[in-house]
Amino acid sequence: MSTQSKHFLNDPSTLVIESLKGLCDINPELAIDVQNKIVHVKTQDRSKVALMCGGGSGHEPAHAGFVGPFDIMIGAVAGNVFASPNASQVRRGIELVDNEKGTVIIVKNYTGDVLNFGLAKEQYAAQHPEKSQRLKFIIVGDDVAVGREQGKIVGRRGLAGTVLVYKIAGALAQRGGSLDEVYNMGTYVANRIATIGVSLGHTHVVPGTATMSSDLGVGEVEIGMGIHNESGHSRLSPVPKLSTLIPKLIDFLTSVSDCDRSFVPFKGKDNVVVLVNNLGGMSELELSCIVAEVRRELDERGFTTSRVLCGTFMTSLNMPGFSLTLLLLPTSTEKDPHSADLILSLLDDKPKVPGWKWTAGTAPLPYLNQETSGRKEYQANEIGRVTSSDPNAFIESIKRAVNALIKAEPEITRMDSIAGDGDCGLTLKAGCEGVLAKVNSGDINGGNVVRSIINISQVAEEAMGGTSGALYSIFFSALAQGMHDTFPEGGVATPEAWGSALTFALSKLYAYTRARAPSRTLVDPLSAFIDTFAKSGNDYSASAAAAAKAAEGTKDLVAKAGRSAYVEGDRLQKEQVPDPGAWGIKVIVENLLAAT
Template sequence: MSAIQSKHFLNKPEDLVSDSLEGLCALNPVLTLDRQNKIVHIAKHDRSKVALICGGGSGHEPAHAGFVGKGILTAAVCGNVFASPSASQVRRGIDLVQNEKGTVIIVKNYTGDILNFGLAKEQYAALHPEQADRVKFVIVGDDVAVGRTQGYIVGRRGLAGTVLVYKIAGALAQRGASLDEVHDIAQWASSRVATIGVGLEHCHVPGTAPSVTHLSVSEIEIGMGIHNESGNKRVSPVPLLSELIPQLLELLTSTEDPERSFVDFKGKGKDKVVLLMNNLGGVSELELAGVLSETKKQLGARGISIERILSGSFMTSLNMPGFSITLLLLPSESSEPSFDLVLSLLDDTTEAPGWKWSSGRPIKPLQLTAVAVAASKSVKGASITASNPELFIQSIKKACEALIKEEPEITRMDSVAGDGDCGLTLKAGAQGVLNKIGDGSISGKDVIGSVIAVSQVAEEAMGGTSGALYSIFFSALAQGLSSSASSNSATTTHQVWSEALKSALAKLYTYTRARPPSRTLVDPLAAFAEAFSPDSSAQAVRAAATAAQKTQDLEAKAGRSAYVEGDRLKEQKVPDPGAWGVKTILENLNIA
């Protein structure tokens, strides 16, 4: 079992929360910090308006303190990681935001938060009887993973949907609404949000002993909480998003499941929602946008109209590799609060740094850019045939298959000597070439067109530095072959290949500073081109293999390895991954 990521950047674990809050206040100078009580609040808040206080355990950043700012919250009271603040901390927070209209406290449905914030409210009322009716309480429980039977006593957990309650109530307070109006709309929003989370693994709490995974490499967990609580269902193997998202949306929108029909969705195309896609802490922006795309597609398939989308980190669980989906069911046109009011409150600007950008417009079908017409696959007027067309194609297939098989080893090398993607990049190129063979774009009867097709694959399927180098080399190789074809050479020969390879290498040198020995793919490529002769290609292959092997002893002068600690490369004796890829191709290729 592999270990959960348990390394952190900090001074002392016990100071992490306070240090983090100081950093937040440095980011937003309108905020100030009561460090002793871990309270972030607006330094000069407008005391003619209702104040909003939230809080709970830390580790969910930007919740809670990241939403303090004009237009959302007035103060946030923070506990230690995953631990509720004390009642005395909360009571101090109420004192700090005292105002003419009153205060609304919004907490997630967790026992510690409810008890400590509730106790503070009652203690404050006892100490200030005249203020007793001017502090109101809202509890948000939006988790749909916990069914009614299981959660009969404790209720649903509060998750990322709580943030939408903050925003709607905070925006209304900013407009000058009364205490009852702000409290009522917070209660309404709380009753209309539904959230479900899913994770690949739990998170690690700073200052605790390293832990090991409780999920296998092929499992995910649906219904995970934000304090490392286990979910209600494990799924294996890890499903495609097109399979996972419908399961999650069914839990959110079901109108027939007596355990989980928490929000009154109507179905039949009548529902309009706000979609909040929340990163639980450890998901890349690349993946999260893919999750968002699939969720949008699946909501559309259910006839649910998305009026607004918010995406990013709103309520995390430290470094948990997972996400949650929240739906806020909007009111019908004739309901109270009105449809237009709720959307306008969400759209109102705020100075809170944790709030993410939104377009402020309904979501329309995606308009894809028209596909460009493909470039001609061959050079006009030039044609040359392989000396053995069938062997030519078979050897290209063999080289591609060898490259795909070698991907794990090349990836391992690149994890030490580069950024870890070389194996996958070469595999993508090899698969792209096989696809071109399948559709007839690569043929032994049109060598020039085939080489151009390989160049296009390198450009489009591989990308990056190696893709550009391969594409330039093969484009130049096609030019060299074209010169031979123009000289009335109807078929490829060793002489034709020799001249074309050398001219291609010369053109490549105009675009890269790498020269052998450089610990790059240029080393074996140059060795092959220079040793290739009309008499023998086997000698050139051996020269390329030797050059690739020698890269393990070279100091990196160019390419990915130039940024890696030199001693580490020497100790591990790792050849250059790109050079190894060239070696793999050439050892399986017969171009004559």
């Protein structure tokens, strides 16, 4: 089945910005930061908690379509089509929505979004330590098509159920809820939503680029397709009637017998909110037909349908499909801080945003009562100065480590040409060259350790980019936070302080990656180094040896995360190729001894 290949636009490179400008024309209460692709409320009530979201474009009206002064988002950050915005954009978004009560950042569970939004949060916290406790982070993964075995440590993808988190948490913020109340409500809702997508074909990826053809046959439908054209769970042929398809989808959502796919504690005959979402290419005629079939099937199973939402909330450009979301409401007997009445009232609050569709605010009527006779969207604060115990040795050790890593680039590139996509060595080399430039300019020095670490973090973000850059930058941002927390008024860095800061940084990194040793990632030697450093009384030599052993050990591991997870595991073990990212960590710690 061919997909749409013609589009109305001026230029693919300006499509996102022009779309955001048009959104501001639709809603004059919005403003746009063109350089950073941020839409935000022009006149914000800064006495209330702000919500900020974002991600790749192509999912309109998510995310910018939910920005407005009443009820949902205060700001949204847009990336290019199906690509996460970078951390600098997000950090600027955090600055724009900064307020007295705090900010809750909500992202879908995709690696780029989690890393870049998380990196921005940690950088902002490092640069503004007095505001670090006023930033909260919610990751939404609601796709039941990705089972536990398939998702492993990555987890479920974020789909249209995410907008229910936006709406309910946003309404509570508008009512004056505290930061913790808004965060807890958003987290609660995120844990009780389940979504499944279904499509007749893939979407054309980027408007203005070469035509893409779907490999789905004319008579096929795919269950579980992702919103970035990811393959689904299974295919059916011929395309079944809705009366056959909808029961299968509801089984995916509510089954508690499938331990691989039972994510939400449905018990049967539950009280639910239904969201039928257009993935971009469905007609309104079909969508309403889908709603009717979903309602009928839920009634037959004894469910109580308290609300029905239908429309275009989160698309995959023009994908000819829909997604079905169920939000499980609490019962009166559950020991839970959130009542169904409160959640429904928050859902019913009328927002002043173009992306939110009209809703009735009441449960659908029984069938008999429906029918009648007849026809029927920086500048860092000054922070305490922490100095190295030996400033000259501090700089020399950094130079030695980055020069060693530059020298190791060909070998790491060779490893990554087998175990990944071939760019790990060049990525690390670019980061090292950026660090050397900062050293030569004096921006990295032993006289201000915290500021130097923040500068290293910025280099990792800007010069390295991608997943590796985000991981390094999150780690160094957190390392700066940990060192500042140890010496809030300044001081001299000791081995004990480094140990504490390293442990803190690793725990922060774990918040944004599910990789845990052994995983055949850079986490293996990094965690080995830090754990040994803490347990050995700050013995650097023993810690470096532990990191080297862990990096060597990745030769025999099956990848659980990172790009190597897509490479056949037997091939990696047969060729005895270590993980390139892990090898980079080994090179760094083996040459950084004087840093302590």
